[in-house]
Amino acid sequence: MSQTQTAHRVVITGMGWVTPLGCDIDDAWGRLMQVQSAVGPVTRFDASTCSTNFAAEVKDFDLREHLGERAAAHRDAGISTQFALAATKAAWTMAGMDQTPPDLSRVGIYLGAGEGVLDYEPYMAANIAGYDTESRSLDSVAWAKTALAGMRPDREVEQEPQLTSTHISYELGTMGPTLNCMTACAASTQAIGEAFEIIRRGDADAMIAGGCHSMIHPLGMTGFMRLTAMSTRRDDPQTASRPFDKTRDGFVMGEGAGIVILESLDSAKKRGANILCEVVGFGSTADAYRITDIHPDGKGGAGAMSAALRQAGIDPSATDESGRPLVHYISAHGTGTQENDKTESAGVRSVFGELAPKVPFSSIKSMMGHLIQAAGAVELMTCIQAIRTGIIPPTGNLNEVDPVCGLDHVPGEPRDENHRGGVDVCLSNSFGFGGQNDTICIRKFHD
Amino acid sequence: MRSHSVITGLGPVCAIANTPNAFWEALRSDAFGISPIDSFDVSGFRTQIAGQVRDVNIRDFVPKSYRKATKVMARDTELAVIAAKVAAEDAGLKTRGSEDDDEGFTINPARTGCQIGAGLIAAETEELSRAVATAQDSDGNFSLRSWGTVGEGEAGMNNLPPLWLLKYLPNMLACHVTIIHGLEGPSNTVMGAEASALLSIGESARVIERGSADMCFTGGAESRINQLGLIRWDYAGRLAHAHRDANPQDICKPFHPESQGGLLGEGGGMLVIERAEHAANRGARAYAKITGFAAAQTPRPYIPATESMREHDEIDRGLAASITNALRDAGRAPEDLDAVFCLGLGQLVLDQMELGALRHSLGDSADSIPIVSIAHRTGNTMAAHAGLLTACASLCIQNGEVPPNIVVRSGDQPHRQPNIVLVCTPSLGGQAAAMILEKP
Numbered sequence: 001m002s003q004t005q006t007a008h009r010v011v012i013t014g015m016g017w018v019t020p021l022g023c024d025i026d027d028a029w030g031r032l033m034q035v036q037s038a039v040g041p042v043t044r045f046d047a048s049t050c051s052t053n054f055a056a057e058v059k060d061f062d063l064r065e066h067l068g069e070r071a072a073a074h075r076d077a078g079i080s081t082q083f084a085l086a087a088t089k090a091a092w093t094m095a096g097m098d099q100t101p102p103d104l105s106r107v108g109i110y111l112g113a114g115e116g117v118l119d120y121e122p123y124m125a126a127n128i129a130g131y132d133t134e135s136r137s138l139d140s141v142a143w144a145k146t147a148l149a150g151m152r153p154d155r156e157v158e159q160e161p162q163l164t165s166t167h168i169s170y171e172l173g174t175m176g177p178t179l180n181c182m183t184a185c186a187a188s189t190q191a192i193g194e195a196f197e198i199i200r201r202g203d204a205d206a207m208i209a210g211g212c213h214s215m216i217h218p219l220g221m222t223g224f225m226r227l228t229a230m231s232t233r234r235d236d237p238q239t240a241s242r243p244f245d246k247t248r249d250g251f252v253m254g255e256g257a258g259i260v261i262l263e264s265l266d267s268a269k270k271r272g273a274n275i276l277c278e279v280v281g282f283g284s285t286a287d288a289y290r291i292t293d294i295h296p297d298g299k300g301g302a303g304a305m306s307a308a309l310r311q312a313g314i315d316p317s318a319t320d321e322s323g324r325p326l327v328h329y330i331s332a333h334g335t336g337t338q339e340n341d342k343t344e345s346a347g348v349r350s351v352f353g354e355l356a357p358k359v360p361f362s363s364i365k366s367m368m369g370h371l372i373q374a375a376g377a378v379e380l381m382t383c384i385q386a387i388r389t390g391i392i393p394p395t396g397n398l399n400e401v402d403p404v405c406g407l408d409h410v411p412g413e414p415r416d417e418n419h420r421g422g423v424d425v426c427l428s429n430s431f432g433f434g435g436q437n438d439t440i441c442i443r444k445f446h447d
Numbered sequence: 448m449r450s451h452s453v454i455t456g457l458g459p460v461c462a463i464a465n466t467p468n469a470f471w472e473a474l475r476s477d478a479f480g481i482s483p484i485d486s487f488d489v490s491g492f493r494t495q496i497a498g499q500v501r502d503v504n505i506r507d508f509v510p511k512s513y514r515k516a517t518k519v520m521a522r523d524t525e526l527a528v529i530a531a532k533v534a535a536e537d538a539g540l541k542t543r544g545s546e547d548d549d550e551g552f553t554i555n556p557a558r559t560g561c562q563i564g565a566g567l568i569a570a571e572t573e574e575l576s577r578a579v580a581t582a583q584d585s586d587g588n589f590s591l592r593s594w595g596t597v598g599e600g601e602a603g604m605n606n607l608p609p610l611w612l613l614k615y616l617p618n619m620l621a622c623h624v625t626i627i628h629g630l631e632g633p634s635n636t637v638m639g640a641e642a643s644a645l646l647s648i649g650e651s652a653r654v655i656e657r658g659s660a661d662m663c664f665t666g667g668a669e670s671r672i673n674q675l676g677l678i679r680w681d682y683a684g685r686l687a688h689a690h691r692d693a694n695p696q697d698i699c700k701p702f703h704p705e706s707q708g709g710l711l712g713e714g715g716g717m718l719v720i721e722r723a724e725h726a727a728n729r730g731a732r733a734y735a736k737i738t739g740f741a742a743a744q745t746p747r748p749y750i751p752a753t754e755s756m757r758e759h760d761e762i763d764r765g766l767a768a769s770i771t772n773a774l775r776d777a778g779r780a781p782e783d784l785d786a787v788f789c790l791g792l793g794q795l796v797l798d799q800m801e802l803g804a805l806r807h808s809l810g811d812s813a814d815s816i817p818i819v820s821i822a823h824r825t826g827n828t829m830a831a832h833a834g835l836l837t838a839c840a841s842l843c844i845q846n847g848e849v850p851p852n853i854v855v856r857s858g859d860q861p862h863r864q865p866n867i868v869l870v871c872t873p874s875l876g877g878q879a880a881a882m883i884l885e886k887p
Contacts, residue, residue, distance in 0.1 A: 049595025073748065105768065109744065115567050123675075124589035127576035130674075138573040143674055144491030153682035157749065157875075160567060162639045166876040169746040175768055178744035178878045179646050180638050182565070182617040190635060194650065197657060203741070203772075218591055219570075222604045223612025225596075234597070284659075286561060286625040286634035291519065291613055303557070303631065307659070433613065434622030436634055 007200045011445060013273040014097070014261035015381050016090025018083040018212075020056035020254050020368055023066075025090070029385050033414050035396045037238040037367050039252050044216050052230040054237035055216050056254035056369030058083065066090070067171075074167050076154040078116030081164040083257035083374075084212035088168050091208070095261040097172075100271040102263075106205040108176030109165040110195035112187025114213030114373040116159035118220070122150030164212060176204040182373065184432030185333070187211050188258060189376030193282035193440055195262050205267040210377035212257035221253060229337060241370075242397035243334035243363035244341050244405040251335040254369025258377030260384075275445045277387050280425075281314070283307025287435025294339055294435065298347030301333070304437040305351045305427060312441040314425060316352045324420065325355045329392050331379040331428040332409075334363025335370055344429065345405040362410035366396035376430035380440055383426035387444050390422030391415065452652045453726050453733035453887055456538025456719030458530035458666070459838040461825040462498030462712055465529075467537050471842045473824075475850040480825050481695035481710055484672060487572075493681055495691040496698075497672050498712030498826030500526060508532040510544060513627055519610050520623060521568045522713070526831065527620035527668035528627060530715025531563075534664065535628060538719035539731055544627035552629070553729065560632035560660035561625045562651045563717070564643025564667025564830040565617040569675035578606035620668055632660040638830070641790055642742075642874035643667045644716050645833035649740040649880055655722050662721035666834030670713035677711065683875060684751030685709045685794055685827070701791030701820040701855040702798050709792035712826020716834020718841075723887070734841035739777025739883035743768035747877060752797050762803030765879035770808035770871055773881035781809040784816055785865045786849050788840045790872045791820025792827050801873055802856075809869075816863075817849050818856035833872045837882070840870050844886050 015025065020038030022028035031038075038056040047053040061079075063071040066086035074085055092098065130143025157163070162180040169178060177198055183190050188211025195209035215221065224230045231240035231250040241252040268275055285307065287300035294300070309316055314326050333344055341363075349356045364382055371378055386392050391414050398411035417423050425443040457467040462480025464470035473480075480498040489495045505517045505525040509532075520528065535542055541553045582593035582603030594603040613619060618636040625634055633654050637647045644667030651663035671680055680686045687698045687708025700706040726733050745765035750756045774781065787805060791798060805813040821839055828835060843849050843865045871881035 046591040047595070049592050049597045049600030051596050053597075104746075105743075108742075121589075124579055126674075127572070127579040128583060128587065128589055130572065131576040131580035133580055136577070138487070138576055140488040140572070140674060141491035143572060143576070144678070147674070147678055148491075148493075151678060151682075153751065156679045157683050157751070159679075160638075160640065160876065162874075162876040162878055163749050165744070165878070166747075166749050169744045169877065170748045173746045175744050175746055175765065177742035178639075178765075179650075179742065180878075182636050182638050183621075183634070184616055184618050194635070197653065201653065201657070218594065222594070222607065223615075226604065226607055226609050226611050227613070228609070284633035284635070285557075286621070286631050288556065288625040288629050288631045290626065291516070291619065291622050292610065300631070432618060433616060434618050435625065436618060436622070 008202055009265040010196050010199045010262055010279045011265050011268050011275045012260050012277050012279060012384060013263045013268050013275055014091040014095025015384060016087040017258045017378050017381055018058055018087050019256040019378055020058055023086060032364055032367055032393045035367060035394055035413060037396060039237045039240060039369055042216060045218050050221060051225055051232045053234055056252060057216060058256055076158055077167050078158050080114055080116060080212040080214045081167050084113060084164050084259060085167055085171060087257040087259040088208055091259045091261050096271060096273050102206050102267060104173045105175045107174040108198060108204040109168055109174060109178040109208045110191045111165050111180045112191040112211035112373045113161045113164035113180050115161050117214050117217050119155040120218055125150050168208060183436040185372055185375055186430040186432035186436040186438045187373035189428060189430035189438040189440055190284060192260060192377060192380060193284060193438055196279045196282050199262055199264050206261060206263040208259060209262055210259035211374045213371060213373035214255035215372055216253055216255050239397045241336050241366050243336040243366050243395055244401055244409045245398050246400045246402040248336045248338060250337050252369040254371040256371045256374050256378060258374050258381055277384050277442045278445045279442050281308035281312030281441030283439045285437045289435050291434050294343045296343060298343035300435055300437040301344055301347035301429060301431055302350045304439040308427060308439040308441040317355060325359050327359055327425050327427055328423045329383060329386050329426045330359055330361040331383050332361050332363040333429045333431045334365055336365060342404045345407055348407060357407055360392045360410050360415060361407045362393055362395040364393050380428040383428050383442055386423045386426060390418035392417060450656050450722050452655045452720045452737045453723045454718050454720050454735045454841050455726050455731040455733055456534040457838040457841060458534030458715060458717035459835050460500055460526055460530040460533060461714035461828055461835055462500060463824055465503050466533055474839060474853050477852050479695055483691035486672060492677050493688040494677055494686045496689050496693060496695055497710060499672060500713055503529050505529060509627055510546060519614050521614050522670040523565060523568050523668055524620050524623055526670060526715035527563055528623050530668055530717035531624045531664050534717040534719050542628040556629045556631040558632055558661040559630045560651060560654050560663040561621050561630045561634045562647040562663060562665045563621040563624060564637050564647040565620045566669040566830045568615045568617060569673045570615055572674045578603060581606055624664055630664060639878040640875035641829060641832050642872050642878045642880050643830035645872050645880040645882060646742055648837060649742060649882060651720055652737045652740055661725045664717060665720055666717035667830035668715035669830035671711055671829055672713050680711055684753050686711060699793035699823040701793045701823055702802060706793040706795060709794045710826045712828040714825060714828035714831040714835055716831040716838060718834060718837060733887040735844045735884040736887045737882060738885050739773040741769045741772030741776055742880040745877035749876060752794050754796060756796055760800060762807050763800040763873040763879060765877050766801060766804035766871060766873040767807040769879045769881040773883050777883035779867060779883055781812040783867050784812055784869050785863045786817045786819060786868045788819045788836045788868060788870045790822060791855055792822050814858060815860040816858045817854040819849060819853045820855045821853055837870050840868050840884055844884060
């Protein structure tokens with residue numbers, strides 16, 4: 001069997017998200033267009049003495065509003081799994097899967113779901129009971145006693161990240177290939193990329209793909225505070241996330257879920273589904289450099305972008321007759337850390353060369369925060385929205401572009417590209433701690 | 448032509464062996480790797496025995512220049528790094544992880560990928576509890592206010608090292624391995640409990656087939672032999688309650704009606720796989736060829752492994768579907784198989800559902816050919832397990848025999864030379880995978 005001759009075309013026919021800016025596609029997109037910030041004080045726990053005491057939380061979420069009575073079947077699921085269930089429901093419905101059902105044995109799931117939120121109270125109780133302050137050592141017997149008394153079986157096991165896809169499969173009855181990956185902040189982009197390859201090869205007709213995550217809990221925030229990776233702008237949280245700005249001082253934690261329905265073109269046509277865009281390329285690389293630092297040349301990110309463009313058959317150095325680059329928008333990983341934004345910009349420069357400053361390259365993390373493993377999926381969906389509307393989302397809080405970034409970061413307000421034909425090809429970048437780089441290339445569907 | 452991958456390097460690191468040769472010898476002997484847990488005082492836990500990896504020191508498996516970085520490796524990462532080094536050596540590769548010189552590497556970084564199955568990594572209990580103990584309120588409860596560093600905070604969290612989080616991200620297994628060996632191709636960290644390694648190996652084979660890499664380091668590693676891991680696996684109904692004095696051979700008996708339950712192990716099950724032509728061009732020995740792969744899912748809620756699970760499914764439907772699809776992918780029929788290498792945890796309900804899936808997908812063959820499990824000898828090594836199982840199957844193919852000691856169901860037909868075998872596994876969350884291996 002020859003790969004090149006039998007590869008299926010892959011399209012996206014549905015999407016759903018749960019984000020700090022809202023759970024409805026149009027509502028949250030509208031807020032991005034108004035450059036609203038979702039960042040505010042942490043309400044999930046007492047973060048008052050934390051150097052970062054703010055985050056972009058999903059507010060007023062109730063799974064029953066999304067699944068109705070079916071929500072009860074998932075009552076033990078952690079919050080990030082519940083986000084994913086709601087996003088899946090929206091995507092599944094948008095794809096018309098409930099109206100024209102697919103063969104469920106040919107529908108798989110590939111998520112970059114993060115670990116479930118830690119049930120930290122009994123865990124902390126065990127850690128306190130288990131530490132003998134006199135001998136300054138751990139008393140495992142005391143630890144076990146408190147843990148066995150306090151930890152709840154469902155809450156412990158539900159933290160396993162692959163159980164998010166288990167819930168989704170149970171909800172919808174899907175039986176195709178089902179995987180979960182955790183490549184830190186690159187995870188949901190990687191999941192969508194690998195799901196795309198599974199359909200391309202013909203191992204499934206459709207894939208539910210994306211990710212979910214919430215690290216807005218004491219130990220999750222602690223980890224990033226110890227790494228000094230988060231902004232500490234306690235006096236003005238709404239401007240804390242400021243990718244590409246000269247004064248940026250770290251990312252802002254967000255949470256949520258983003259799910260897309262990938263489908264072979266044949267399947268989508270057979271079902272008469274509305275096609276949102278085509279997935280045309282996926283690139284994945286490893287920096288193989290350091291666990292704490294990104295390669296200073298941004299070569300890992302550049303490699304991922306190049307690989308995605310190569311698969312898409314798009315030449316990054318080419319333009320259309322008007323001189324416009326063929327890539328109309330890059331959704332940046334753009335975390336707002338000094339290092340990421342600098343190296344990612346370097347990577348874009350090395351791929352696009354002289355054309356780099358002409359490619360819009362913005363980060364919605366400025367408004368939504370960093371949804372960690374869910375970020376890539378949600379950002380890909382903003383690329384889909386850019387294709388659908390012809391409008392590119394801006395980078396908020398960008399007052400003084402750092403010259404080491406210095407590209408077209410679409411500062412301050414969205415950019416309407418409809419006067420020059422709208423938006424055709426987009427890249428979405430996601431890079432993870434430890435040097436995991438993933439890029440997806442989508443384009444407007446042309447039959 | 449479709450590009451098949453061959454397995455050219457084995458890195459089995461587990462309770463019964465730390466090298467391919469020792470692994471094969473242990474599989475042929477009656478060596479049991481289960482013993483009382485001795486890495487911490489386990490007397491307060493309901494399961495006190497497990498399959499522990501011994502006699503390896505991470506510092507011996509990294510270049511001198513990388514020894515400092517071993518301080519930020521969790522046990523899971525150490526096992527992955529050790530197993531990857533063993534596999535690379537077994538494959539006859541020289542990488543920058545082999546030694547400290549920087550010449551004569553035999554891999555092309557950009558064309559070498561790395562997919563490693565992993566589990567959730569538990570924070571080291573002593574390290575975390577020491578820090579947490581500094582942040583208590585007057586009632587002795589954890590105090591978030593004292594934990595913080597600002598205002599009235601007493602900076603309890605600063606008792607954790609700055610890189611604390613990086614020790615526990617599951618992708619650190621692959622990150623350290625890619626950094627040590629210089630692997631810049633596609634890299635992923637798949638998490639699917641016991642299916643993690645097989646899903647990773649399958650993905651690696653697909654990455655090679657689609658032309659995104661020539662070679663991959665692949666498999667999995669995990670250690671749940673720690674306080675949190677023991678509790679969670681106990682809670683999931685997957686562990687026998689066993690006192691340290693219990694005889695492990697009486698407790699865990701895969702597919703046997705008197706088995707009392709599963710046992711935990713730890714390990715690294717890493718492989719080097721590469722495009723068949725790539726292996727041939729560099730004169731590498733191929734243990735086995737991967738000719739078929741598939742993954743599938745059982746659509747049921749997560750339930751602890753008890754009888755109530757069977758109320759949802761008599762058989763593991765995902766496992767059955769993955770076996771059927773893997774055979775189709777390989778262009779093989781059930782009758783072509785000479786042996787099955789499966790999970791067989793020794794937990795009655797899980798074993799019955801697994802056997803049900805084998806019978807559903809393989810028909811009479813499920814009862815006529817030998818079925819192999821190693822979980823009673825190594826413990827359930829979780830994300831490493833299917834990597835170890837694949838290494839076991841590869842060695843059987845290469846040596847032309849299935850050692851009687853690892854056959855847990857003998858089948859009613861005379862055993863044939865294992866030229867075409869099935870490696871398959873169900874998992875905690877219903878994710879299942881199956882792979883067909885053939886003699887090259």
